[in-house]
Amino acid sequence: AQSVTQLDSQVPVFEEAPVELRCNYSSSVSVYLFWYVQYPNQGLQLLLKYxxxxxxVESINGFEAEFNKSQTSFHLRKPSVHISDTAEYFCAVRGLGGSNYKLTFGKGTLLTVNP
Amino acid sequence: EAGVTQFPSHSVIEKGQTVTLRCDPISGHDNLYWYRRVMGKEIKFLLHFVKESKQDESGMPNNRFLAERTGGTYSTLKVQPAELEDSGVYFCASSLADTWYEQYFGPGTRLTVT
Known part of the structure; x- marks a missing residue:
């Protein structure tokens, strides 16, 4: 079984500031890792995957995440955020192997970018 | 290309009533998933269909929940009878057979049981 911990439930930042959203996971097997984003009144969108x-790994809108196996982490970073990045971000994991495709999610981090 | 659609967007029902949620996946997607987010908690997996067959229903909370996917197209999730703890947002997602890792999510159905 897997579990995901997103250490910050809310992260307020100013526009053009850098941001890091933290994600740690626990698993007895190797994993695939994901970040999803949910903009207001929309469904979740896949942001990037390992x-x-x-x-x-990088996304098309400037986010990146680094898989650190020793730290069991997959933190999401962006060097300069925009107002439009305001959304809730979810880290997710799936264990390797088998035909079980279910994702295990963290509780989410609400990123608020202020002018 | 139309995305995953869910109906209704909101539903408010009383404890003991029945509610049916519907999900229309992206055309051609054999994999269909249901997830649920209870307020303040993480998004949790409920079940996974491959075409019309249930591949994994390990996340279904109890036998008050019944999911179907007749004909391998749209899916319904029925809650009967609803309890207060069933309140939350129910998400549906779909993916192609070969790219399971790209799960496309719908906007969700917000269910409130009073």
């Missing part, structure tokens, strides 16, 4: 290969 399946294999390079431990640093």
């Amino acid at each position: 399946l294999s290969g390079s431990t640093l």
